[in-house]
Amino acid sequence: METIFALASAQGKAGVAVIRLSGPQSHRAAKVLSGGDLPLRGMCLRELQAPDGSRLDVGLVLTFHGPSSFTGEDVAELQIHGSTASVNAVLRVLSEMPDLRLAEPGEFTRRALENGKMDLAQVEGLADLIDAETEAQRKQAQTILAGELGDLAERWRRDLIRAASLLEAVIDFADEDVPTDVSPEVRSLVNAVMADLEREAKGVRIAERIRSGFEVAIVGPPNAGKSTLLNALAGREAAITSEYAGTTRDIIEVRMDLAGLPVTLLDTAGLRETEDHVEGLGIALARKRAENADLRVFLTEDPEALGIGMQSGDIQVLPKSDLRSDGTEGVSGKTGQGIDRLIHNISVVLRDRTARSGIATRERHRVAMLKSSAALSEALRVLDSGPDLYDIAAEELRTAIRALESLVGRVDVENLLDEIFASFCLGK
Numbered sequence: 148m149e150t151i152f153a154l155a156s157a158q159g160k161a162g163v164a165v166i167r168l169s170g171p172q173s174h175r176a177a178k179v180l181s182g183g184d185l186p187l188r189g190m191c192l193r194e195l196q197a198p199d200g201s202r203l204d205v206g207l208v209l210t211f212h213g214p215s216s217f218t219g220e221d222v223a224e225l226q227i228h229g230s231t232a233s234v235n236a237v238l239r240v241l242s243e244m245p246d247l248r249l250a251e252p253g254e255f256t257r258r259a260l261e262n263g264k265m266d267l268a269q270v271e272g273l274a275d276l277i278d279a280e281t282e283a284q285r286k287q288a289q290t291i292l293a294g295e296l297g298d299l300a301e302r303w304r305r306d307l308i309r310a311a312s313l314l315e316a317v318i319d320f321a322d323e324d325v326p327t328d329v330s331p332e333v334r335s336l337v338n339a340v341m342a343d344l345e346r347e348a349k350g351v352r353i354a355e356r357i358r359s360g361f362e363v364a365i366v367g368p369p370n371a372g373k374s375t376l377l378n379a380l381a382g383r384e385a386a387i388t389s390e391y392a393g394t395t396r397d398i399i400e401v402r403m404d405l406a407g408l409p410v411t412l413l414d415t416a417g418l419r420e421t422e423d424h425v426e427g428l429g430i431a432l433a434r435k436r437a438e439n440a441d442l443r444v445f446l447t448e449d450p451e452a453l454g455i456g457m458q459s460g461d462i463q464v465l466p467k468s469d470l471r472s473d474g475t476e477g478v479s480g481k482t483g484q485g486i487d488r489l490i491h492n493i494s495v496v497l498r499d500r501t502a503r504s505g506i507a508t509r510e511r512h513r514v515a516m517l518k519s520s521a522a523l524s525e526a527l528r529v530l531d532s533g534p535d536l537y538d539i540a541a542e543e544l545r546t547a548i549r550a551l552e553s554l555v556g557r558v559d560v561e562n563l564l565d566e567i568f569a570s571f572c573l574g575k
């Protein structure tokens with residue numbers, strides 16, 4: 148096994164930079180760099196030296212012994228000053244050592260997977276955690292990283308193995324009198340797993356939204372103040388505003404953290420009948436994107452006039468509240484009046500939806516769970532034909548079990564690994 152190394156912290160200036168090494172030569176390399184023996188375990192402060200004895204930097208050297216390390220191999224970490232030049236100097240010396248090479252993106256984590264330190268779902272959770280920008284994303288990633296999907300899959304797997312073994316007992320003793328009818332217990336085990344699988348599969352859509360962000364479209368007639376509102380929500384001049392009706396034509400997208408939720412706000416063209424060809428194109432685009440968004444904010448007194456249906460959870464809010472003297476509630480992008488309440492109302496609707504997400508987070512998980520569920524439903528159907536077809540039902544159960552095993556990467560995932568690890572950053 149080769150020893151790999153990489154900068155584990157972010158590129159660029161920082162207080163501290165962490166260089167990580169993993170593999171059989173990692174401790175020896177750290178020892179050569181620090182010019183002397185290292186304590187058997189733990190951490191020490193050392194001067195790091197180039198082969199000619201010149202000083203590279205002073206830093207902390209940490210050693211971990213496999214299998215009690217992130218990768219499961221011997222690991223060393225060098226915490227040095229977070230300077231681009233210091234990091235490059237240490238990386239250069241490492242790259243000149245025999246048997247050491249720069250790690251590929253995700254290679255440390257890949258070794259952790261191969262050494263059984265984490266399952267495939269946890270690897271995905273780790274990737275999500277590193278990408279997490281909002282509180283909702285962080286929490287979702289932590290659940291997966293903690294191994295909860297793996298635990299759930301293991302519970303389902305155990306129940307299905309029990310169901311299959313009940314059937315197999317009948318098959319094995321087909322010539323003898325098997326006193327009890329096993330099918331009620333098999334049915335009940337299978338039905339319970341199927342119900343779980345279907346609930347989890349449904350939650351994936353929401354979980355994916357938490358990962359990629361909810362789209363919230365601002366719609367209204369021209370000059371309602373949509374772009375001004377978008378800018379106020381985003382806290383910057385993302386869209387052009389003017390007194391000219393028909394200013395916005397393209398969709399303006401702003402990614403933001405809205406009360407801990409990842410949201411992409413969409414500003415759209417004002418909706419009206421128009422003779423202007425280009426404005427008409429903008430309006431068609433606005434309708435399409437708004438209808439497909441997760442939530443619409445209708446900035447208007449008359450939503451019906453816009454020709455887009457309000458969907459469940461959609462929010463209507465009156466524009467330019469600063470111009471209203473009648474005390475009605477509304478929002479003003481100009482003065483900021485009502486903005487906090489609008490943010491609150493949007494977050495309540497979205498948070499209510501996030502409560503419906505389960506533990507599974509990815510399309511890959513959904514496909515595996517539906518495949519498993521389809522095999523289970525086939526098993527139940529075959530079961531109706533009585534003990535003669537129990538072997539076929541048992542085979543369907545095994546298909547369902549294999550689909551669940553792919554969730555955590557026990558089977559059928561070789562071709563997936565390159566794709567998953569390619570999305571990792573260097574040094575992870």
Ligand SMILES: Nc1nc2c(ncn2[C@@H]2O[C@H](COP(=O)(O)OP(=O)(O)OP(=O)(O)O)[C@@H](O)[C@H]2O)c(=O)[nH]1
Nearest residue numbers: 369370371372373374375389393394395417479480
């Ligand atoms: N008094 C007041 N004026 C506003 C408010 N919001 C926007 N305006 C003004 O109304 C005009 C239109 O604002 P925009 O934000 O461009 O409106 P829009 O809905 O994006 O318009 P289109 O893109 O043309 O559909 C501008 O002159 C803004 O300064 C508000 O809350 N109060």
Ligand SMILES: [K+]
Nearest residue numbers: 370389391394
């Ligand atoms: K305008």
Ligand SMILES: [Mg+2]
Nearest residue numbers: 373374394395
């Ligand atoms: Mg606009």
